[in-house]
Amino acid sequence: MKPFQIFNTLSRTVEEFRPLDPPNVTLYSCGPTVYLPQHLGNMRAFLFVDVLKRALRLAGYRVRHAMNITDVGHMTSDEDAGEDKVEKTARAQGKSPREVADYYTGLFLHDIDLLGIERPDVLCRATDHIPDMIRLIQRILDNGYAYVRPSGVYFDVEKWRGPSRMGRLSRQSLDEQMAGQRLEHSPDKKSPHDFALWVLNQPHHLMQWDSPWGRGYPGWHIECSAMSMKYLGETIDIHTGGTDHIPVHHENEIAQSESATGRPFVRYFVHNAFLVEKPGVKISKSAGKFPLLGDLVSAGFHPLAFRLFCFGAKYRSELVFSDEAIAAAQKNFEYFAEFARTLGDSEARAVQDSAWAGEYRERFAEALNNDLNTPQALAVALELVGEAYRRGDRRIWNTLAEFDSVLGLDLAGLREAARSAEFPPEVARLIEQRRAARSNRNYKLADELRRRLEEMGYEVRDTRDSSSYVPKGV
Numbered sequence: 001m002k003p004f005q006i007f008n009t010l011s012r013t014v015e016e017f018r019p020l021d022p023p024n025v026t027l028y029s030c031g032p033t034v035y036l037p038q039h040l041g042n043m044r045a046f047l048f049v050d051v052l053k054r055a056l057r058l059a060g061y062r063v064r065h066a067m068n069i070t071d072v073g074h075m076t077s078d079e080d081a082g083e084d085k086v087e088k089t090a091r092a093q094g095k096s097p098r099e100v101a102d103y104y105t106g107l108f109l110h111d112i113d114l115l116g117i118e119r120p121d122v123l124c125r126a127t128d129h130i131p132d133m134i135r136l137i138q139r140i141l142d143n144g145y146a147y148v149r150p151s152g153v154y155f156d157v158e159k160w161r162g163p164s165r166m167g168r169l170s171r172q173s174l175d176e177q178m179a180g181q182r183l184e185h186s187p188d189k190k191s192p193h194d195f196a197l198w199v200l201n202q203p204h205h206l207m208q209w210d211s212p213w214g215r216g217y218p219g220w221h222i223e224c225s226a227m228s229m230k231y232l233g234e235t236i237d238i239h240t241g242g243t244d245h246i247p248v249h250h251e252n253e254i255a256q257s258e259s260a261t262g263r264p265f266v267r268y269f270v271h272n273a274f275l276v277e278k279p280g281v282k283i284s285k286s287a288g289k290f291p292l293l294g295d296l297v298s299a300g301f302h303p304l305a306f307r308l309f310c311f312g313a314k315y316r317s318e319l320v321f322s323d324e325a326i327a328a329a330q331k332n333f334e335y336f337a338e339f340a341r342t343l344g345d346s347e348a349r350a351v352q353d354s355a356w357a358g359e360y361r362e363r364f365a366e367a368l369n370n371d372l373n374t375p376q377a378l379a380v381a382l383e384l385v386g387e388a389y390r391r392g393d394r395r396i397w398n399t400l401a402e403f404d405s406v407l408g409l410d411l412a413g414l415r416e417a418a419r420s421a422e423f424p425p426e427v428a429r430l431i432e433q434r435r436a437a438r439s440n441r442n443y444k445l446a447d448e449l450r451r452r453l454e455e456m457g458y459e460v461r462d463t464r465d466s467s468s469y470v471p472k473g474v
Contacts, residue, residue: 001362004059004369006052006238007316009169009246009269014371017268019237023061026232027053028266030224030241030249031067031123033074034104035085038111039290040306041275044319047310048272049240050117054406055368066122066231071101072207073126073199074220084217087206097207101125111293114303116408122231126223130209133218133226136260137197137211145259146197148213149188153198158191160255169254169269170247195252197222221252225265229257239266243273272315296326304409305330311374311407332382333409338461339385339400340411341418341468347394348415354395360384361399368406381407418468427456431469434460438467 004017019025029049032038038046053063074085090097105125112119126133137153140146146155158165158174165174174193186192196219198211208215228236234257241250250269257265296306309329313319360380367376381403388394404411423431434449450460453469461468 002366002369004056004061005371006268006270007371008267009271010266012171015268017056019061020235020267025056025061025063025238026236027056027063027065027238027240028224028228028232028236029065029067029120029239030245031069031120032104032108033070033085034101034108035074035089036104037292037294038104038108039292040296040321041290043111043115043293043306044275044310045240045242045272046112046117047115047307048315050115050408051311051315051374051406052238052240052270052372053118054408055372058365058402058406059369064122064232065120066124066228067120068224068227069101069105069123069125070220070223071097071105071125071127073218073223084205084207090206098127101127111303114293114297115307116304116410118408124227124231126218126227127207129223129227129230130218132230133222134198134211136226136229136256137218137222139260140197140256143259143262145255147190150201151186151188152196152200152216152219153213154189154194155197155252155256155259156190157193157195157255160259167247167251169251172247195219195221197256221249222256224249225253225257225260229261234261234263234265236266238268238270240270240272243271246271273318275310275321276318277321291321299323301326301330302333305333307408308333308378312378314375315372332378334461335382335385336400336404336407336409336411337414338468339388339394340415341461341470343394343397343415348397350395350397352395353398354391354393356387356391356393357384357396357399360387360396361402364403377403377406418470423469427453427458427469430456435467438462 005014006017007013008015027049029046032042049065049067053065056063071086072084075083084097086097086100089095090100093100109119137146140155141148141153144156145160146153161167161174166172167174174191198213198216198218199205200214200216202208202216205217208217228239239250239253246269254265293303293306297303305326306329309326310319312329312332360383364377364380367373367380370376381400384396384399384403388396401412430449430453434446434453437443437445437449453460457472459470459472461470
């Protein structure tokens with residue numbers, strides 16, 4: 001079988017994945033800035049990381065995953081300009097920055113739980129790691145790649161890049177970067193490209209800490225370098241984030257990290273594309289109104305329908321959001337869920353699956369190993385269930401459970417919930433009567449019993465061989 005391969009933004013090619021210390025993998029992903037709810041575009045990025053982590057485990061790796069929570073220093077512009085996002089919300093809501101950060105962190109965790117996203121091994125808040133950032137900034141200063149001014153400590157970008165002026169990740173020159181970002185030149189900076197490691201002399205900023213250079217607060221970029229090094233080491237295997245992080249945030253992370261350590265910072269940068277409202281127009285908070293997971297749930301969609309919707313697209317391709325696409329994903333979710341709920345005990349407890357299922361297991365793994373080709377993997381999983389129905393042979397539970405370790409639909413939990421459901425005596429009697437009617441091909445009576453069960457608040461879901469009865473709304 002083909003080894004695990006992934007697109008590395010550093011090389012702009014799909015590469016065979018070779019971790020530093022196999023089978024161990026270190027994975028760092030850019031987490032949320034907790035000043036507003038995370039919209040569905042943000043959630044696509046977190047779902048991508050979850051699927052990547054699960055696929056690596058299926059390929060035999062042990063993954064240690066760290067993710068940051070940004071609760072200070074992320075300005076309304078990624079280039080150090082504007083107002084701190086968390087403080088802006090705090091002032092508007094009349095709360096402290098910590099109250100704002102705690103609330104939106106809790107909301108974020110609630111939503112990722114609904115989406116079946118596994119929580120990282122380490123979830124690290126920026127404000128809990130100020131000493132780590134100060135120590136890293138001092139190392140950069142000691143190596144001559146930063147300088148102190150009255151307004152802050154700045155990274156010397158032109159000295160780091162040298163005569164070529166090219167960014168290793170973005171492949172943009174400083175001149176191209178300046179034209180694209182319209183950088184403003186502060187008189188305190190040697191160059192408009194220099195970015196803040198530590199901000200000084202901002203008396204109205206609500207969050208401040210003592211440092212060797214004066215009281216202030218960290219810049220946005222330094223937190224990811226400091227926290228990834230603390231929990232994963234000075235060189236990490238994989239760093240993920242959205243494609244918007246390539247030209248600024250991740251380019252700056254490389255510069256500040258490698259100038260401090262003299263070692264490669266990241267071996268594989270892996271970036272996901274946007275969720276868009278229409279081609280070329282990403283969903284973003286700056287647009288004002290943005291869709292949330294709660295909106296989908298209120299509209300009657302299951303959260304895991306959005307998970308399958310994202311799973312059905314390549315992570316490097318834009319994904320156009322629409323109610324019709326979510327509805328199609330919900331049908332796929334129900335297709336899997338119904339199979340799990342109606343699976344018999346003997347089929348679920350079989351030590352081995354039917355021999356014909358082995359081909360599907362290989363195809364599923366090969367799809368994921370091929371640059372995380374989730375649409376192909378999803379097609380294989382759907383085909384497996386369809387073939388089980390076609391053959392009248394449902395001994396595929398071990399294979400489907402293996403697929404679900406990446407799909408993340410908790411099919412075992414859905415099956416257990418259906419098996420353990422206790423029905424009121426009258427409902428149980430009608431269910432038994434309907435089972436008998438279907439067995440005797442008395443479909444007129446079966447339809448009448450279905451109607452009565454639906455009037456009592458139960459959804460009846462039939463397959464060719466069995467039925468399930470679920471309280472409406474579950």
